[in-house]
Structures are given as structure tokens and as C-alpha cells.
Amino acid sequence: MAYHRTTNAFTLIELMISILLGTLILYTAFAGFRTASQAITIANSLSLENSLLRAGYFQVQNDLDFWTSLDDPNNTSNQKLRPTGGTWSVSASNTIPGNPFTPMSMLNLANGVKNITLRGPTIQPAITAGSPTTYGEIKPRPPGYLFGPIPSYSDPWEADTFFDPTVSYSPSDPRTWVRVNMAEKDLAYNGPGWDTNPLDANYGKQDYWGTTPLPYGSFVPPVTFGRYGLFSNLLPNTSSQPVTFGSWQIGWNLNFIGQAYSLPNSGSNPPPPSPPQDIPYMVTYKTPNLIAHTWYPNQIQLFLTLFGFQAMCEYLPPNAIYNFYMSQPSGMTGLQYAGAPNYNYTPTGGHEPSNEWDWGTPCTAGGMSRQCTQPGWGPYWGFRNWDGNQITSIGMYRQTYSTSFGYFNPWAPPDPNGEPGIFPRHYMHFDSDYTAFSGGSGPNGGELGLQDLLAHTAFEQSMLPLEPTNWPTVMTAVGRLVKTGHFVSVAKIRRLNPLTGATVELSFLGLGTTLRGARMQRKDPTYGTGWAHWDDDPAVMTSAPGPNPGQGNEPNLDSPTPQTQP
Amino acid sequence: MPMTPIAPLIRSRSHQRHGTILILVAAISALLATLCLVFLARMRSDTEETGVVMQLAQAKIMLAAACNYVQETSRLGWDVNYPYYGNPSPNSPVPNATPVTLPNGTGVISPTSGSITPPSPATLPGHQETYGWVDVRDGSIGPNYRPQTANPVGTLYSTYAAYSNTPVLSDGHGWTRPYWPAMGSVAICQMFVMQRPPYATQLTAVYNPIDVNPTDATFGYPYTQYPDPMPVVSNGWPQSSTSGTISTALYDDGQQGATLNDFVHGNPTPRQQTAGKSWFRVYRDGPQTFVITCGAGGTLGWKDWSELSSIGGAVAQAQFNNDPNTFMAIAQDEIRIWYRIEWSAATMELTYQNVQTGATSIQEHYLLLPTNASHTWSVAQRTQTWAKNPVGTIRWIERLQTQPTYY
Numbered sequence A: 001m002a003y004h005r006t007t008n009a010f011t012l013i014e015l016m017i018s019i020l021l022g023t024l025i026l027y028t029a030f031a032g033f034r035t036a037s038q039a040i041t042i043a044n045s046l047s048l049e050n051s052l053l054r055a056g057y058f059q060v061q062n063d064l065d066f067w068t069s070l071d072d073p074n075n076t077s078n079q080k081l082r083p084t085g086g087t088w089s090v091s092a093s094n095t096i097p098g099n100p101f102t103p104m105s106m107l108n109l110a111n112g113v114k115n116i117t118l119r120g121p122t123i124q125p126a127i128t129a130g131s132p133t134t135y136g137e138i139k140p141r142p143p144g145y146l147f148g149p150i151p152s153y154s155d156p157w158e159a160d161t162f163f164d165p166t167v168s169y170s171p172s173d174p175r176t177w178v179r180v181n182m183a184e185k186d187l188a189y190n191g192p193g194w195d196t197n198p199l200d201a202n203y204g205k206q207d208y209w210g211t212t213p214l215p216y217g218s219f220v221p222p223v224t225f226g227r228y229g230l231f232s233n234l235l236p237n238t239s240s241q242p243v244t245f246g247s248w249q250i251g252w253n254l255n256f257i258g259q260a261y262s263l264p265n266s267g268s269n270p271p272p273p274s275p276p277q278d279i280p281y282m283v284t285y286k287t288p289n290l291i292a293h294t295w296y297p298n299q300i301q302l303f304l305t306l307f308g309f310q311a312m313c314e315y316l317p318p319n320a321i322y323n324f325y326m327s328q329p330s331g332m333t334g335l336q337y338a339g340a341p342n343y344n345y346t347p348t349g350g351h352e353p354s355n356e357w358d359w360g361t362p363c364t365a366g367g368m369s370r371q372c373t374q375p376g377w378g379p380y381w382g383f384r385n386w387d388g389n390q391i392t393s394i395g396m397y398r399q400t401y402s403t404s405f406g407y408f409n410p411w412a413p414p415d416p417n418g419e420p421g422i423f424p425r426h427y428m429h430f431d432s433d434y435t436a437f438s439g440g441s442g443p444n445g446g447e448l449g450l451q452d453l454l455a456h457t458a459f460e461q462s463m464l465p466l467e468p469t470n471w472p473t474v475m476t477a478v479g480r481l482v483k484t485g486h487f488v489s490v491a492k493i494r495r496l497n498p499l500t501g502a503t504v505e506l507s508f509l510g511l512g513t514t515l516r517g518a519r520m521q522r523k524d525p526t527y528g529t530g531w532a533h534w535d536d537d538p539a540v541m542t543s544a545p546g547p548n549p550g551q552g553n554e555p556n557l558d559s560p561t562p563q564t565q566p
Numbered sequence B: 001m002p003m004t005p006i007a008p009l010i011r012s013r014s015h016q017r018h019g020t021i022l023i024l025v026a027a028i029s030a031l032l033a034t035l036c037l038v039f040l041a042r043m044r045s046d047t048e049e050t051g052v053v054m055q056l057a058q059a060k061i062m063l064a065a066a067c068n069y070v071q072e073t074s075r076l077g078w079d080v081n082y083p084y085y086g087n088p089s090p091n092s093p094v095p096n097a098t099p100v101t102l103p104n105g106t107g108v109i110s111p112t113s114g115s116i117t118p119p120s121p122a123t124l125p126g127h128q129e130t131y132g133w134v135d136v137r138d139g140s141i142g143p144n145y146r147p148q149t150a151n152p153v154g155t156l157y158s159t160y161a162a163y164s165n166t167p168v169l170s171d172g173h174g175w176t177r178p179y180w181p182a183m184g185s186v187a188i189c190q191m192f193v194m195q196r197p198p199y200a201t202q203l204t205a206v207y208n209p210i211d212v213n214p215t216d217a218t219f220g221y222p223y224t225q226y227p228d229p230m231p232v233v234s235n236g237w238p239q240s241s242t243s244g245t246i247s248t249a250l251y252d253d254g255q256q257g258a259t260l261n262d263f264v265h266g267n268p269t270p271r272q273q274t275a276g277k278s279w280f281r282v283y284r285d286g287p288q289t290f291v292i293t294c295g296a297g298g299t300l301g302w303k304d305w306s307e308l309s310s311i312g313g314a315v316a317q318a319q320f321n322n323d324p325n326t327f328m329a330i331a332q333d334e335i336r337i338w339y340r341i342e343w344s345a346a347t348m349e350l351t352y353q354n355v356q357t358g359a360t361s362i363q364e365h366y367l368l369l370p371t372n373a374s375h376t377w378s379v380a381q382r383t384q385t386w387a388k389n390p391v392g393t394i395r396w397i398e399r400l401q402t403q404p405t406y407y
Helices: A012-066 A104-110 A295-304 A309-315 A396-400 A446-457 A515-521 A538-543 B007-073 B305-318 B324-332
Strands: A243-245 A335-337 A403-407 A473-483 A486-496 A503-509 B159-161 B167-170 B176-178 B186-190 B194-196 B267-270 B279-284 B289-296 B335-344 B393-399
Touching (some): A012 A486, A012 A503, A012 B007, A309 A396, A309 A403, A309 A473, A309 A515, A396 A473, A403 A446, A515 B393, B007 B186, B007 B289, B007 B335, B007 B393, B167 B305
Antiparallel strands (some): A403 A473, A473 A486, B186 B279, B194 B267, B279 B289, B289 B335, B335 B393
């Protein structure tokens, strides 16, 4: 009889196999789940990183269009670029300079209300077909002046001395034509490093009116090609604002060839040859000489102290020449104004060079603005850079190809070595080309100057300051500067994963709102904070408060005069 | 005692184990499937969100395109017959063949008296240079053509307006606007890639290679026997031989209706993969100010169905299956942002180097040198030829907070 044992349990082998299989299954399940879970975690992490990168992209695009990293119209604590110059040292007789977001009306009031008439609304024809005739409309000066009377100082278009946002800066308008003598150069400037004249025994020591005579060869008389200040100047030379034109020696005095030369006409160091071999050409000017063109000089001088140097480049057209004729201090022969205001800030100590650059005179012998023409003249190297090392008229290209201006983020930390704050930086030029490799000195010179420029314009800020610590950090920045005549907006997005250390950075050149556009986006603080409303519907605009009777659209930071709330 | 059959028991336990495994495998599979679905959903969500990034980028690119458009059209390329074509879609690259009545406001304008003498379209040549949105010569509202007749006595010049202020196009909301480029008009520009753009030339690098066969009589001679370059559309210009017959029709069939085959008009049919991506509109709200609408989506730049129907007509409606809801659905997925810009005729200042000193520094071109410039070195590369700009500049750009009423 066969024996069959009833199987009521697993054998050891079966148990081991089953445990093994079960473990295998469990391990597989666990491993699968774990892998899937890790995949999900990684996917979520990547998704979060990508989401933050996208958010950073939207952030910089938003900033390119609305400039909120520099000025937030809805947050008064982030309007650090609105006050005027404040503590920056300027002489009492000068205008009070502003920051890039200082309201135009505030600057107008701070400096005494300038002569300005908003002429745009009076220009015809009105625009039809749904388009408004109201504030926000910008029109060219109406034609007709080409066939009209000869422009004179009585031309009201020339008399404006402040910014008019309702009239376009059209090259067809004669008042926008620069009338400085492009060939005029003040060679009496003998700063160290660029006067290579071996005859100059007074190298680096001499100014034009100094007691130490300049040797012949290092001096060209001013106004060699004529006195262009007669045509265009800050003031029209009227009875209320008289101008005295002094006599000037125009030609070369051949009596002094090879000898020391003393000016003007002292004639005794050394004595001239006897008998004289030649007679210098002397010229005097009758008075009154009514100066027809005063608008352009006033615009240039205005923007030199309005919002900073890059803003000047934006508000003035790209074909502008940054120079004008102005007054000379009393006691000098040459162009003189009686009681003429001196709008330009002058070196007042501190960081400006204390050597021969500090002449303290706001204009050259020919009447050119020294701030516009003389390299390094003014605080922190002033406006004019060293391109060419010449005292001449220049425009935006030469002013920005070896150096740059910028808009500086007020949240960037101050430099540890006590260099200038955000406000002066808007009135400085920074080495940004080959000059950055030449070892320049000062806060804005050489490679340190370039670093300063980039660190303060493209200052990176955290997009989510209160984010969880294990989240990726996203830093964004939009740096705005002008380089070689180009306005550059560099957008940066940097994402750092604190767990892995991986860093991703996107950077691109963006196109968006310009400074003037950003200022027009913001409401004039007379009306409170926030964005300025604008619409091209006449009905909307006439029902909203505006700067002009019967016209709407809220005044913005470019509105030149404070308006009364209707 | 009967034996207990073991086989069924074993089979039963085996079935139980099979079921357990099945359940485990099914659960794991379900879990993995769920995770995969979640993963895919996440990826899809990311992709959709990235799509918005792409749309915004497209829209911002449209801002650059619109600025370029405003600059270019300030000076170049206005077809003097343009205002005379009553095309229902005035910005179509293919104008109607039949001229319509000359609108009021165009013609010879005397700058002194302001009198207008309508010209005959037939007497006007084709594309002409104009002088800016605000005429750089006298500040009048442009764009204006050059004079076609003798100047009136006592005037510097006479001119033609390249626009008509007559309102002709109704948007269906009570706004009747003139043809582009008059003030108050709108240009709609769809930024697809054409199958073949106007004036397309071949990519051939060398049309007249020097003969390298020593046995040929022309060996080594740099003959320029064939035109260089040549159009993509063969117009009969000789290529491989000198016996070709030039085809006027294939050069410009505008007089007989654009057939998509000629050199001048090209084939403006969109390339499929580029259609419906982006567009921009330009509303001229002042002499030199413009409201720019930047769009990334498939509405082809139409503001709404009402405008599409009123101005675009049946042709435009058919592009959306004659269904307003389809148009609205597409519009809802679209990004639209608005800017206002100002154009200026001003270009670079003259202290920039005005002659090409970099390549030919020892030559005198008798052009204006920047006075007092120190960078006229033999190695200098500063020259105005690197910075050509005949089309003016953009004075400022303002992103509008809200959608304006008119655009």
C-alpha cells in the first residue's frame, strides 16, 4: 500500500522559495515604487526649477517694460530714485539736479519755475479719426518757418527754457539745430598727459589766463573761426539780460613766434619786436547783439542736471551735440553776461581733482561750456570723458564709446571703500572699453570702474526672498546702460539649486520701455502714487483730470508743471 | 479510508498564489501607471506654461519688428499707387489690380499756399523715397514723395502726400479710419514667413566663375557675362547661355494681377509652420507717435470679429470657418500687449567718423570729417559706414498699462 502523507504545510524548500519570491516581488514593488517616487520627486523638482526659471523670465520681461526694480509707483519705499540731488554738494547758485525718476514738476519748482509753455495743444491740425487732441499727443512744430521771418530772439519758440513734452524734437525745427562751432577747440588746456609740446615749459601748470605765460605753439587763440556765441547762447542779450562782448585777438601774433606769449596783450613778456612785424587782428562787437537762438543751449544745460547723464542721452535726440555757449566769469575779456545765472554745478571740493583742472570757470575762452567740453571737469570726472583729450564739441558716440553712463539700482549695496552713492553715479561716466584695461584710477576708472558699473546697473535681486530654503534660488536683474551710442538693456536670470549646487543663467538683450516711457507710466506725485492713466479715447481723457483745460489723462513724471486737481 | 486527493488542494493554493501575484502586479502596474500619468501631466503642464513663455517672447519680438517697420516705412518703399488700391484688406501684400478713385488729400501740395492739385496716378512712377513721418525738410506731416513737377516760383520744393486722410474703413464699432499710412489709420502686419518674398534672389554664390579649362578660349578671364545676382523666379535672364528672352511678366506681373510667380511680388503665401504665430498692428495716433499692438497667436491681427467682418469681409471670415466662436477661442489663447512709441528723423551725431578710415585710411573722400576727432588713426575702424541709418530712430517706448480704446 502506497503511503501518502497529507501536506498540511510548506516544506522548508517551498517556504524558502516562497519567501525568496515574495521578497523579490516586494523588492521589485518597492524598488519600482521608489524609483517612480524618485522620478516624481525629480520631475517635481525639475518642474519647480523650470517654473521658477519661467517666473524669472516673466519677471525680467516685466521689468523691461515697467522698470519696477528701480521704481515701484505703488510702493513709496521703492522710489529711491525720485528725490532731487539733496546732499550732493553743489554750489548755491546752481540748479538742483535730479535722479532718473525725479518728477519734472519737482525739479521745475526746486529751481525756480522755468519759462515753459506747452505748445503742442495749440498746434493744428487736430488729429481726427478717433485720435485725441489732448495731453499725450506730441506734435512737431508746424511748418512755415522756412518761409517766415528771420528767427529772432523774440521768437517764443526760442524763449522756452524748460522741457515741453507736447512738442516733438524734430530735426526740421530750426531751434533744434546746434550752432556751436564744431571746429572750435580750446588748446590752452594743458592737463598732464596729453600736452606733448616739447616747448611747453609750463607743462601741466598753466591755464589760459594764468600769470605764467604759455610758449607759442601750445596756444591757439579762442574764437579763431569767429564768435559763434553771437548766434546761439543761453541768453538773448536783451536789456533785461544784457551780454557784453569783449574784444578778442583773433589771429596769430607773429611777433611772438618762438617766444613766450602772454595774453591778452600784455606785450611785455618778452617785449615784442620793434618795430612790430605784424599786428594781431582785433575785433570788437557792437551792442546790442540780439542772440536769436537760445532754446538749444538751455535744453542742453537743462538736461545736464535733470536726471543724470544717461537720461540726457535719452531725452536729447541722437544727433544732439552736447555743447553750448554761455557766460564767462567777470574780469575776463570775452563773452560776459551781467547777472547771468550759472546753472552748471562747479567743482566744490571733495572728489574732484584739485589741480589745474579745477579752473572754476564754467566756460572756455570762446564761451563753450567747460562742463560739456573739458575732460574730467567737475565732480567725479564730470560729464566729458577723455576721448581725444580735447576741449571740443562732441555728441553721444564719442561720449559713450570708451566710457558708459547707466541707471543704477538703488538697492545695490554701497561700496565698502566709501565710493559715491547712487545719486552721483548717475552723473558719472565709467570706463567701459579699452579704457577699462588701462588701469584708470578713481571709483569709475579702469577695471574697477567697469566692475562698479556692471555691479550697480545689473544688480541681481532675489525674486522670492521668503522662499523655502530648499527651493531653488532665482536672481533677476535688468541692467541699463549706454555703450558706444547704443542703449543697452541686459536682462539676467540666474537659478541656483541649493541641494545640487547646479546653476543656470540666462542673459539676453531686451527691448522694452525706455526711461521716458517709464516716467510717462508713473503718476505725478501731486496726484498721489500709482500708475498714470492714459488712453487714446477722447471721452476717457476729457473725463479724467489732466494738466490742460478740457483734457484728460493723468499727469505723469514728465509733466513739467504741477497741476491743480480739477 | 479513501485518500484525500492532493492535486486539487495544490491547484487551489497555486491559484491563490497566482491571484496574489496578479494583484500585486496589477497594483504595481496601476501605481506606476498613475505615477506615469502624473509625470506626463506635469510635463504637459510645464510644456503649456513654456508655451506662454514662447508666446511672450514672440510678442516682444513683434515690438522690435514694429519699431523697424515704423522706421523703414518712414522713408522707403511706398508704392505711389498704394492708396489707390481699394483692397478690402489694405495691408495685404497682394494689392488689388484695379485702381480706385483717387482719394482726396493726395496730390501736389504747395508748401506756401497749401493748394492741392491731384495728380494722375498714371504719371507717378513706382516706389519712391519719402522724407519721414514728419517731413525732415519742413516739418509737415508725411510721408511725402519727391516733387514730380517744377517747383512753384518762390518755393524750395513741391511734394505729394503719400496718404489720404479720407475715412474709408469702418471697424464695425463706429470708428471709420483712413487707409494706412494717414494719421488715425492702422497697419496690420502678419509675421509669417512667405513662400518666396518679393525680390527674392538665388543663394548662388558665384554666377560667373572663372573658366579653369586651359583649352578654352575664355580660360582665366573674369567675364561677367551673366547677371549677378539672379532672381529665384526665372525671368528669362540668361544663365547658362546668352540666348534667354527676358520676361517682363515674370519680372513684374503687377499690371496683370499678382500671380505668385513674378520676381517683384514674390509668393506671399505663408509657410504652414510659420502661420498663426505672431503679428503686430501699428495705429498712427499722431504725426510721429504710434500705438503698437504686439500679438502672439492666430487671429491674424484682427482686433475682433466685428472689425474682421467689416474690413476683411468674407475672405477674412472664411479663414476662421465663418465662425465668430472659433475666432474668439483663438483670441483667448493669444497674447496681446500694447506699446506707444515716437519716431524721430534724428540719427547719429556727426562727430562720428564720417569716412571709412579703417580700410582706406590714406584716402581722402572729401566728406565731412569729424572736426577735432583724434581717432583718424591708420588703424581706426570708426566710420559712418558701420552705422548707416537712413530711417530715423525711436525716441522712446512706453508699455501701456491697459488696452487702449483705439489700436
